[in-house]
Amino acid sequence: MLSPPWRRFALPSFSRYSAASTTCRANHSLSRLNPVTAQDVDHFAKILPPTSILSTLAPFSLAATELDIYNNDWMGKYHGNATTVLKPKTTQEVSDIVKWCHEKRIGIVPQGGNTGLVGGSVPVKDEVVTSLANMSQVRSFDPISGILVADAGCILQSLTDYIAPHHHVMPLDLGAKGSCQIGGNVATNAGGLRLLRYGSLHGSVLGLEVVLPDGTILDQLTTLRKDNTGYDLKQLFIGAEGTLGIITGVSILTPPSPQASNNVIFALPHFDNVLPLYQLVKRELSEILSAFEFIDRTAYDLAVKHGQGRALRDEDVEGAQCFVLAETSGGRREHDEEKLTTLLETLLEADKPLINTGCVTEAVSKEGKVYKYDISVPLSTFKECVDITREHLRSMGLMREGAVRHVLGYGHVGDGNLHLNVVADTYSSEIQDALEPFIYELVASHRGSVSAEHGIGAMKTHALHYSKSAVSIAWMRKIKELFDPRGIMNPGKVLE
Amino acid sequence: MLSPPWRRFALPSFSRYSAASTTCRANHSLSRLNPVTAQDVDHFAKILPPTSILSTLAPFSLAATELDIYNNDWMGKYHGNATTVLKPKTTQEVSDIVKWCHEKRIGIVPQGGNTGLVGGSVPVKDEVVTSLANMSQVRSFDPISGILVADAGCILQSLTDYIAPHHHVMPLDLGAKGSCQIGGNVATNAGGLRLLRYGSLHGSVLGLEVVLPDGTILDQLTTLRKDNTGYDLKQLFIGAEGTLGIITGVSILTPPSPQASNNVIFALPHFDNVLPLYQLVKRELSEILSAFEFIDRTAYDLAVKHGQGRALRDEDVEGAQCFVLAETSGGRREHDEEKLTTLLETLLEADKPLINTGCVTEAVSKEGKVYKYDISVPLSTFKECVDITREHLRSMGLMREGAVRHVLGYGHVGDGNLHLNVVADTYSSEIQDALEPFIYELVASHRGSVSAEHGIGAMKTHALHYSKSAVSIAWMRKIKELFDPRGIMNPGKVLE
Numbered sequence: 003m004l005s006p007p008w009r010r011f012a013l014p015s016f017s018r019y020s021a022a023s024t025t026c027r028a029n030h031s032l033s034r035l036n037p038v039t040a041q042d043v044d045h046f047a048k049i050l051p052p053t054s055i056l057s058t059l060a061p062f063s064l065a066a067t068e069l070d071i072y073n074n075d076w077m078g079k080y081h082g083n084a085t086t087v088l089k090p091k092t093t094q095e096v097s098d099i100v101k102w103c104h105e106k107r108i109g110i111v112p113q114g115g116n117t118g119l120v121g122g123s124v125p126v127k128d129e130v131v132t133s134l135a136n137m138s139q140v141r142s143f144d145p146i147s148g149i150l151v152a153d154a155g156c157i158l159q160s161l162t163d164y165i166a167p168h169h170h171v172m173p174l175d176l177g178a179k180g181s182c183q184i185g186g187n188v189a190t191n192a193g194g195l196r197l198l199r200y201g202s203l204h205g206s207v208l209g210l211e212v213v214l215p216d217g218t219i220l221d222q223l224t225t226l227r228k229d230n231t232g233y234d235l236k237q238l239f240i241g242a243e244g245t246l247g248i249i250t251g252v253s254i255l256t257p258p259s260p261q262a263s264n265n266v267i268f269a270l271p272h273f274d275n276v277l278p279l280y281q282l283v284k285r286e287l288s289e290i291l292s293a294f295e296f297i298d299r300t301a302y303d304l305a306v307k308h309g310q311g312r313a314l315r316d317e318d319v320e321g322a323q324c325f326v327l328a329e330t331s332g333g334r335r336e337h338d339e340e341k342l343t344t345l346l347e348t349l350l351e352a353d354k355p356l357i358n359t360g361c362v363t364e365a366v367s368k369e370g371k372v373y374k375y376d377i378s379v380p381l382s383t384f385k386e387c388v389d390i391t392r393e394h395l396r397s398m399g400l401m402r403e404g405a406v407r408h409v410l411g412y413g414h415v416g417d418g419n420l421h422l423n424v425v426a427d428t429y430s431s432e433i434q435d436a437l438e439p440f441i442y443e444l445v446a447s448h449r450g451s452v453s454a455e456h457g458i459g460a461m462k463t464h465a466l467h468y469s470k471s472a473v474s475i476a477w478m479r480k481i482k483e484l485f486d487p488r489g490i491m492n493p494g495k496v497l498e
Numbered sequence: 499m500l501s502p503p504w505r506r507f508a509l510p511s512f513s514r515y516s517a518a519s520t521t522c523r524a525n526h527s528l529s530r531l532n533p534v535t536a537q538d539v540d541h542f543a544k545i546l547p548p549t550s551i552l553s554t555l556a557p558f559s560l561a562a563t564e565l566d567i568y569n570n571d572w573m574g575k576y577h578g579n580a581t582t583v584l585k586p587k588t589t590q591e592v593s594d595i596v597k598w599c600h601e602k603r604i605g606i607v608p609q610g611g612n613t614g615l616v617g618g619s620v621p622v623k624d625e626v627v628t629s630l631a632n633m634s635q636v637r638s639f640d641p642i643s644g645i646l647v648a649d650a651g652c653i654l655q656s657l658t659d660y661i662a663p664h665h666h667v668m669p670l671d672l673g674a675k676g677s678c679q680i681g682g683n684v685a686t687n688a689g690g691l692r693l694l695r696y697g698s699l700h701g702s703v704l705g706l707e708v709v710l711p712d713g714t715i716l717d718q719l720t721t722l723r724k725d726n727t728g729y730d731l732k733q734l735f736i737g738a739e740g741t742l743g744i745i746t747g748v749s750i751l752t753p754p755s756p757q758a759s760n761n762v763i764f765a766l767p768h769f770d771n772v773l774p775l776y777q778l779v780k781r782e783l784s785e786i787l788s789a790f791e792f793i794d795r796t797a798y799d800l801a802v803k804h805g806q807g808r809a810l811r812d813e814d815v816e817g818a819q820c821f822v823l824a825e826t827s828g829g830r831r832e833h834d835e836e837k838l839t840t841l842l843e844t845l846l847e848a849d850k851p852l853i854n855t856g857c858v859t860e861a862v863s864k865e866g867k868v869y870k871y872d873i874s875v876p877l878s879t880f881k882e883c884v885d886i887t888r889e890h891l892r893s894m895g896l897m898r899e900g901a902v903r904h905v906l907g908y909g910h911v912g913d914g915n916l917h918l919n920v921v922a923d924t925y926s927s928e929i930q931d932a933l934e935p936f937i938y939e940l941v942a943s944h945r946g947s948v949s950a951e952h953g954i955g956a957m958k959t960h961a962l963h964y965s966k967s968a969v970s971i972a973w974m975r976k977i978k979e980l981f982d983p984r985g986i987m988n989p990g991k992v993l994e
Contacts, residue, residue: 146773146877147914169781191726202724204733205701220969226874227913228698229947230687230737231954231965232992233974237700237733241726258780277642284754285665288829289785333784337833378722381642417723418643451725458727469727473716478729484980496728 082125101217114186120459154185191241578621597713610682616955650681687737
């Protein structure tokens with residue numbers, strides 16, 4: 003049995019993955035690419051020192067299991083067969099690798115922390131994995147402007163630690179922060195917990211250095227906060243999931259650290275109260291509100307069951323249909339607490355608020371295998387989407403032991419982003435087929451997004467049309483063709 | 499003599515512009531485009547009602563002066579010779595116009611409020627002006643999420659007024675708000691006064707509807723705050739200044755209104771104090787700091803001279819080398835005032851702060867003609883850039899009556915954006931040649947931006963290379979060629 007995901011950071015043993023599952027989709031566009039040969043490895047050895055090359059081919063001849071952590075995602079859902087992993091230390095090395103692969107028509111998978119949820123960072127077949135792990139230097143930090151320039155391979159947590167003494171924080175935070183890399187964050191346009199407060203990476207990323215699919219280095223690594231000189235090309239690489247080039251450097255604006263942080267959990271008698279509550283909280287807490295998260299009853303009960311501790315007294319929870327976790331981050335503790343007190347006083351006439359620091363995302367996975375759907379839908383339909391999915395699975399006879407155990411929802415109300423999770427005893431094509439395209443159609447009926455923050459990766463290429471028009475997809479293809487006419491860059495991802 | 503710019507909103511009389519100046523640059527790529535003929539006007543009359551067409555051609559046969567406000571920019575610096583102005587009311591009408599122009603190879607200039615500073619919205623030759631002024635409906639507003647969807651032709655101030663009763667504000671504010679349109683704001687990636695607080699339009703614009711150069715309607719008018727499904731194509735149109743397509747609709751996230759707003763003006767004995775002051779103010783005011791503006795001595799004195807009123811007592815101003823205006827916008831007045839009081843107490847030991855509501859940008863233009871340079875440079879070089887430019891003009895014998903009167907600087911410290919203004923008695927090629935490429939080279943030597951927020955337009959196409967690498971510009975050309983192979987969309991702008 004797989005370890006739950008949060009364990010991976012403590013115990014990254016992946017050899018159990020080698021007996022691959024079957025959820026990986028075949029991709030026919032890959033057939034025009036060439037496999038890596040011993041000659042190619044010879045050439046890579048001219049670009050990189052031997053310590054930067056892992057290969058099952060001669061003269062390295064490693065066991066395939068040595069490449070397991072690069073060939074498999076942490077959920078155990080996506081599996082590639084790369085024979086060769088390269089770990090360049092400089093942008094020039096990346097450029098030299100890409101030039102060679104371009105010439106030889108060899109597919110490349112850029113890989114950061116490999117913490118994605120949609121199979122975007124593992125090979126589909128036998129592409130070369132280009133790991134950014136060895137590019138992990140901070141290039142500069144200006145404590146006055148808060149502008150940080152870093153190699154793409156810097157781990158998010160290490161950047162957070164680096165700037166903390168200067169009273170700044172990273173504008174994004176996510177569960178995988180101990181492993182994920184800033185380049186991967188940008189490539190996937192990671193959202194996470196601070197989006198409500200600090201906005202998306204399209205706003206906070208100031209510049210990028212990118213190696214394009216022909217090996218050219220595009221240096222847009224500016225540290226300017228404002229620069230209206232021509233098309234903002236870097237935006238194309240934010241969220242392109244490595245299909246237009248390899249991000250090697252990131253310039254990002256970091257905000258000043260908040261001086262105080264508070265969490266409040268609310269138990270709500272009805273889901274209908276979520277939106278009025280959100281409006282009231284936004285008005286009362288205004289600029290210090292940094293998160294407003296929705297947790298449905300099932301998700302809350304699972305968190306309590308798995309030892310997250312009781313956040314609320316049993317009598318307060320009884321009859322609650324859902325929960326909301328609000329977070330504040332402000333510049334002066336006493337002001338923030340006063341604002342919270344006013345809010346709670348106002349609320350106590352109607353609802354029952356209490357303090358909690360529980361975390362839902364970790365608890366969920368202890369139950370079994372999780373089908374994760376990360377969707378954007380109108381706030382008013384959060385509960386309906388979860389209920390309809392549960393009913394649909396029940397009507398198909400799948401809500402039972404040995405199949406689906408729970409259907410639950412939680413997410414970022416402030417961002418309109420619902421995480422709809424289906425917890426099952428095992429991954430099966432029967433459950434998969436019951437969920438897809440069902441959920442995608444449900445999302446499309448609300449004009450929502452089938453991937454609010456996780457991206458498309460290998461998982462959702464077939465589902466892109468539920469959220470994007472034919473015109474949009476046609477233009478994405480034209481952009482892809484323009485940047486990567488040979489189709490070597492992260493093949494099989496984003497576009498089918 | 500020209501009216502000063504702020505007068506235009508009260509008195510929009512443009513006929514005096516017809517005796518054109520010579521600052522407009524010839525553009526050779528335009529030669530492959532066809533002029534509008536009477537047959538074309540006939541066809542436009544099938545798409546639009548007669549009230550939506552202004553033309554000097556038969557059967558309309560208007561006097562050329564009737565088109566003056568569309569052919570000239572408000573500074574009187576850029577002059578076109580369009581014979582025909584179209585004012586569609588719907589996206590479909592825009593699409594039909596563009597389809598025809600695409601087929602006939604007729605150049606198109608999309609025009610919003612025509613308030614730009616770089617000649618981006620007036621014809622270079624005789625292109626068709628497509629004014630968005632008649633597309634001015636709000637399509638939807640959700641007071642819970644704050645998401646506004648509006649026609650591109652909505653005037654910024656009218657949108658501000660529309661959402662005010664719902665306790666929301668537009669995430670941008672600029673001097674031209676009474677005339678500029680939201681579509682133009684997006685096309686030029688307008689920065690303005692609230693950027694420090696609410697970030698750039700790349701973050702707050704959620705979706706766009708764009709008519710592409712072949713007439714196709716690209717509908718990415720989503721109201722989702724998070725949507726990671728493929729390439730974020732809309733980003734390309736933000737700041738492309740109408741050269742990749744015509745923006746017809748905008749979906750934008752509007753923040754909740756601050757409950758309180760305060761301004762503080764500081765007089766500083768030395769420029770060197772600006773950065774330490776910025777750091778201290780950022781720390782003390784944190785999330786309520788919404789603007790931090792630098793004003794040099796010359797700019798301050800001009801403001802006082804032109805009746806903005808004395809902001810500070812004479813004895814406090816004596817010997818001050820520069821000034822800083824800080825603005826707060828917060829959710830609770832007493833908390834904001836307390837934070838400001840603490841800040842002032844801390845500061846009084848070293849500096850002399852006083853309250854002011856003066857506005858610098860308006861006063862400047864009363865003096866004469868203004869050469870406006872809108873640049874991004876490191877904060878530490880703000881004063882140096884102004885001083886070096888003044889010395890340069892002095893060494894060329896141009897700091898005298900009849901030529902340059904003042905060289906002054908003010909700008910957004912928080913954004914690293916300096917407005918370097920050269921006030922002269924008249925526009926002359928002698929002054930122009932002394933300023934360019936001098937200033938651009940100065941900016942390039944600091945790795946800055948030659949256009950922080952105004953854009954490239956027709957004015958700076960030749961200067962793009964000072965801020966962008968050859969690789970970047972080559973890729974901009976490829977993008978332009980991909981979207982607009984016939985070169986009909988806002989020809990002569992952004993790329994030479």
